[in-house]
Amino acid sequence: MKYILETKGLTKKYGKLTALDQLNLTIEPGQVFGLLGPNGSGKTTTLGMILDVIKPSSGSYSWFDESPSADSRKKIGAILETPCFYPYLSAVRNLRIIAKIKECPASRIDEVLKQVGLYERKDDPFKTYSLGMKQRLAIASALLADPPVLILDEPTNGLDPQGIVEIREIIQQIASSGKTIILASHLLDEVQKVCTHFCVLRKGEKLYQGSVEEALSDQKTIEVAASNMSQLEEALKGLDGVSKIEKTIDALSLTTVNGLSPESINAFLFEKGLTITHLVKKGGSLEKQFLKILNEND
Known part of the structure; x- marks a missing residue:
């Protein structure tokens, strides 16, 4: 069937x-x-x-x-x-x-x-x-x-x-x-x-x-935060696989490519001497995709 x-x-x-x-x-x-x-x-x-x-x-x-x-x-x-x-x-x-x-x-x-x-x-x-x-x-x-x-x-x-x-x-x-x-x-x-x-x-x-x-799939992001946010942002700009960095209220939202994982980000920042206080993988919102579909068909 x-x-x-x-x-x-x-x-x-x-x-x-x-x-x-x-x-x-x-x-x-x-x-x-x-x-x-x-x-x-x-x-x-x-x-x-x-x-x-x-x-x-x-x-x-x-x-x-x-x-x-x-x-x-x-x-x-x-x-x-x-x-x-x-x-x-x-x-x-x-x-x-x-x-x-x-x-x-x-x-x-x-x-x-x-x-x-x-x-x-x-x-x-x-x-x-x-x-x-x-x-x-x-x-x-x-x-x-x-x-x-x-x-x-x-x-x-x-x-x-x-x-x-x-x-x-x-x-x-x-x-x-x-x-x-x-x-x-x-x-x-x-x-x-x-x-x-x-x-x-x-x-x-x-x-x-x-x-x-x-x-x-194109909405998946990784949120990360540290006590020194400016230092964190500067370090992430040099990480291969991060295609976009956006600031939220208390974290940085990363759009990634090439399968960059939270574990890889954590290891990279640890080597840079940065201790992170927040690291979460976000799966995206169907509501955003729904509105995008409606807007594309207006």
Whole structure:
């Protein structure tokens, strides 16, 4: 299997409004793929079409290198919009109903509840759950049939910081099991922490697709500081592999080439008789790259 999902010219129009315009997308097995873009960029419309909830105006898509079918949809667990369960029923009873609808064994209920951290509250009514717990139960329901693909639409939307961390850790745990995850989000920091690949949508158009690592490769820097900053800067100007030195509030930010490492910098400065007080490797910011992509396509 080459692609988990492939779209070709996928388009959706509502009268004169084009919600999605000629989307060509490929997602490979094992990727955690983020659909990025501001509100109204076409993220949810894309998810709706590939889940056969919204009919495309034109174009096509395929799952698992095959035309979409009832069988292929059974291999996909999805959460779109707000989690919806029977408020007076417990997590277990809600999941039993979902298991019947999905025609999958109810024997996995305890397993998925443990996976999302709800096992201790499994007999409590859904209406007593916090927003974060409701979102975790939705993820549990999507995992119930043990699908190879999980689709999440704004999984951390409206959550407090603790809830965001909990959902992030669950997504990372699911990804480590080998499942492919497709998530739509406008929270760039969260996407950077969980995604391996991403695309940027704006007003229905795809502006960029690639890996997070490649997108941030030209942003990687090394921060260094010493008690004598002027002496430090002068010394670093003579270090081969430092292509750019920028001053921050309390450190120097180095753009490096030829694989210059923090260890090499430390050794070089030690030989110069300089004792450093700060040395950190920075991985770059997806937010900066996102804004750069938008500006380049203005």
